[in-house]
Amino acid sequence: NACFVYGTYFGVSLYRFSDGGNFLTNRRLTNGINGSDRSEFYIPVALNQLNTDQLFTATYRVYRTDNAKAASAADVHFKTISPDLTSGCTGPAPNGARACVISAIGIGGGTAVYTGSDDGLVYFSPNAMTSDNPTWIRLNQSNGVNDKNTLPRRPVASIAVDRSNYRVAYLAYNGYNAATSHQPGHVFKTTDAGSTWTDVSGNLPDNPVNSLTIDPSYPNTLYAATDVGPFVTYNGGATWSALGTGFPIVAVDQIDMDTYHRVLAAGTHGRGAWSLNDASPAAPALVISKVDAGVPVGPGSNLDYAITVRNIGNAGATGVTITDPVPANTSFVSAGESGVNNNGTVRWSGLSIASGGSATVHLRVRIDADLKNKFSTIVDDSFGATSAEGPSATGSPTVTPIAPPFALSLAPASQTDGAHVGQSVTDLVTITNLGFMTDTYTMSAAGGTFPVSFLDSTCTTAITTTPAVPAGASTSVCVKVDVPATATDSATSTATITATSTGSPKVSASGTDKTIAVAVDTLVVDDDAFADTAAHSIDVNSFYTAALTAKGKQFQLWDLAADKNLPLNYMKAFKHIVWFTGNSFPAPISLYETKLKAYLDGGGHLFLSGQDLLDGAAGTSAFVHDYLQTTRASPMRSPSAAPTKLFSSRSRWRNTGRRTSELT
Incomplete structure (x- = not known):
């Protein structure tokens, strides 16, 4: 949805447009973000292109929102999903960089996220897209001049991750080789999620690399924005060459590609924005992703998958074949869309996907009923797609946790409300079944001084136990609090609301409900x-x-x-x-x-x-x-708010080699 545009002023100042970027219609996004965090001058921002409701930003820690496109910017809420991912300094960084702050975020296919910092630290999380408390792993730790690890301890400027397979990623470094002579290089590649890295700087000039973009149609093609212009490699970094001709001698801060039209865009430091039309033959670009149904599963459960292949190239893909090995500790049940299981590998053949289109196929497997306790997950890996035109894609691991038979959550964890003395107030709590067995829940309240009772989700019928809730489903319960007529003004009552599993009474979840008595007008x-x-x-x-x-x-x-x-x-x-x-x-x-x-x-x-x-x-x-009966002909800006400068550049950028182009 091109109506949603995200940006920052300096410091922690994330904002969004929801109308495509009309004049002065941007709204700040502040909920959940600590504005006093130490941060880059321009904080990094990364949008999940496979789930555009998900947006990441970072200071010295990572924030994530899962509702970036909420109807109101005020409803967009960020969660802190990492500790300090820098060396922790509050002044200049140990490597001479500006500060110990996160300078780059990399996201691609699957559920993983990479970060890099000005002080040269690189972290990886395999589950930062899906977990509110994800695992973070320090990659290729470098401890100083005598450390011979692959990665240099210089500012990480950019991280490019394969759109299908998060195990494939590239790092771009600022600074110069002299600063880390024992660890030179400006571009590094991993194919195993950061366990090992290869220097693919090739013959790039010894200058800061500020941004990287992977070409999804040509897996060995990578574009780099440097302090001395844009560069490209067509062979995975063995050799690099200047990208096009006629580009000004100026630092390029960012480079990106519109894959549907094969147009490259470059943002410079002081010479505006430039675009380059790629004249190479039209080609598809496949992106493959896989998700489970999101329902808790356990031994004997059916596990449903959906595999989606998107074509983000500028040509149709024909003869598309999708393959997926049946995961370990499961057995094949069925495959939709004419999929065929052959010796444990399911295959869908003969698909055609237009440019901008997608195809989704479905697979059902059954988890072994005698699954051993040592297995906490089901991992589906090695799925992929190929096309008759050549472009292909391999996916990221899909990890499904094994749930307990009985588990639940109650939300919100706490809430506050109020009512006039002698009246009552009702609030809803939501109970979600996190176990793989259907369950019901007994409601109880303790600790409050005002009477509490429970009603169904319509707040009309008294209940003590919820209806049956299938695995992964939710039910709402209305909590009714009666404020006594004798209560004094501002008196409060805080009750603990508990839902207890009837399938396993030792399993429960609780939240607090605070009620304020009102006796004034x-x-x-x-x-x-x-x-x-x-x-x-x-x-x-x-x-x-x-x-x-x-x-x-x-x-x-x-x-x-x-x-x-x-x-x-x-x-x-x-x-x-x-x-x-x-x-x-x-x-x-x-x-x-x-x-x-x-x-x-x-x-x-x-x-x-x-x-x-x-x-x-x-x-x-x-x-x-x-309601205020005030009308303004056009938005006005408060004199206390900082102005925004908008500018553009129109120039010609022509490529004399394999690809020719013209600025538009």
């Missing part, structure tokens, strides 16, 4: 994000609370700096909300417009005050127009 919401900083030391909150106190108005206070999750039911318990944003920008209320709309629709009264409420595109939202 007014809520003050402190949304002044800069109030406590040295640059913005005015305590705006005191003006509002002092005025209310002087008039004898009792109120509760919610500080969004301390807790951004302001519950809607809690808001609705008040007749009046006084909401101030001070000098916060940009778009300080955008995160809460949906809740404010629901509050006002329910008859609530809102007093809203702030300096930059309509900063940027915030002044053009439907909520501002319909």
Whole structure:
């Protein structure tokens, strides 16, 4: 979806467009990211091209979101999925680089992620796309001048990973060989996920290499952006040559390829962006991926796979054959789409895939009923695809964990809500069956001072036990909390909500539910994000609370700096909300417009005050127009926000060798 565009300003300042990049419509992505982390001047950002809801960024640690294309930028949430993947310094790096920060992220096929840092450390995780607590492995550790390991201890500028097989990857290094004379080289290749590396710098000039791109149609073709222009190798790095002619003598910061049109794009340091049309014969480019059904499995379970081959080249692929060996510790059950099992290898033949198209086939195997306890996973590897035109692809290992018979999770782990005294409030919890057996769950509550009961997912029928939940499925339970009429204002009750497996009563999952009693009419919401900083030391909150106190108005206070999750039911318990944003920008209320709309629709009264409420595109939202009755002809930029410079370059870049091209 070309409407989603991601970028950064300097520092930790990730943002996105969802409209293709219209003027001043970008929204910051901040949820879950610590803005005070030490980081590169421009933090690295990497999009999972096989799952474009997944986006990675990094400071000295890695962050991942699985909902990058959420309807609102405010709903995009990042998780921290790594420890410090640098040497940990807080000043200049030991190798003379700027800092100990992650400078490159590499993702491709499968579930793996690579990182590289300014201080020369390279890490690999086989499961960083799928696990919230992934494994990270330090690769080819170099400990100094006398260390003869392959990789140099210089800044890692770029990581290119094969789109199908994460075991194939390339590293690009900044700096010069003199800095690590015992470990020279600027481009290194692995075919075994980083266990070993080969220097494929060939005859590249001894200059920083800033970016790499793999050609998916020609596996031995690699493009490099260097400080002295763009280069290409057609033989896996044995020899390199300048890419085209007419390119200015300037550092190239980034190079990439539009594979559907075979157009190369190069971003320079000061001379704009250039494009190069590839005139080589049209060719398909195959990308193969494989996923299981995502359902917990165990001994005796059926295990379902879907194998997808995409053609991202500029020509159709014919005579496509997909092969997949039946995994160890399983037996063949069936293959869809006319697949045939021959001596333990399943084959699908005679497929045609148009440029931009894809084909998906399905395989079912059964896990051995007597699977030994020593096996914790089923690994499906060595699957691949070939075409009559020549391009082919091999896949990454697909690892399916063996689940216990009974296991579960309860979400959210904690939640807060509120209700007026003498009334009740309901919140949903979701129970997911993580075992491979169907199960039901008994609900209980403990520890709270307000009465708690349980209802079905519609919050209408009382229950004590959930309906049956198949393996991998979820069910919702409504938690009802009654706030006594005698409760004092701001009194809280925190109950522990527990779901217990009926199949194995020793297995359970819990979360907490906090309820706030409301006995006053007014809520003050402190949304002044800069109030406590040295640059913005005015305590705006005191003006509002002092005025209310002087008039004898009792109120509760919610500080969004301390807790951004302001519950809607809690808001609705008040007749009046006084909401101030001070000098916060940009778009300080955008995160809460949906809740404010629901509050006002329910008859609530809102007093809203702030300096930059309509900063940027915030002044053009439907909520501002319909509820604040304010209209702006076009977005305006707050004078307190940094300007953005946009520029382009139109020049000719012509290749005199095997490939000819023209800038468009």
